[in-house]
Amino acid sequence: MMDKATGKIRAANFSNSERLQETLSAIASGGWITTLSIRDRTNSCAVHTDIAELRANGFCIERRYHGQINGRRVYEYRLTGGQGR
Numbered sequence: 001m002m003d004k005a006t007g008k009i010r011a012a013n014f015s016n017s018e019r020l021q022e023t024l025s026a027i028a029s030g031g032w033i034t035t036l037s038i039r040d041r042t043n044s045c046a047v048h049t050d051i052a053e054l055r056a057n058g059f060c061i062e063r064r065y066h067g068q069i070n071g072r073r074v075y076e077y078r079l080t081g082g083q084g085r
Contacts, residue, residue, distance in 0.1 A: 011056035014083070020057065023050040024079070027061065032076035034066065051077060058083040 014020050019042070026041040027033050038047045051061055060081030066074040 009052055009056050011053035014054070014057040014059075017053075019044065020050060020053055023047070024054055024059065027051075027077050027079045030078075032064065032066075032078045034074055034076050036074070038077065 012020055014024075022042045023038060023044060026038045035047045038044065038050075042050070044050050051063070055061055059079065062078050062080050064076050066076045068074065
């Protein structure tokens with residue numbers, strides 16, 4: 001959720017959020033992972049929001065365009081650094 005006054009995301013605290021911990025676990029295995037694969041592992045309906053919140057908590061996560069499948073754009077993510085790195 002965006003704070004209209006500051007223009008910044010109001011992210012959950014990583015250490016208190018099981019949802020963010022599950023998302024991090026899904027992408028921390030190394031290598032690239034698709035949005036669909038993250039969703040399947042975490043049951044999240046908003047993977048892009050979870051990624052944004054992890055970034056707001058200091059995690060470095062890259063995104064790249066993978067291509068199209070059945071007319072839909074596919075993106076992949078990978079963890080490149082932990083909190084404070």
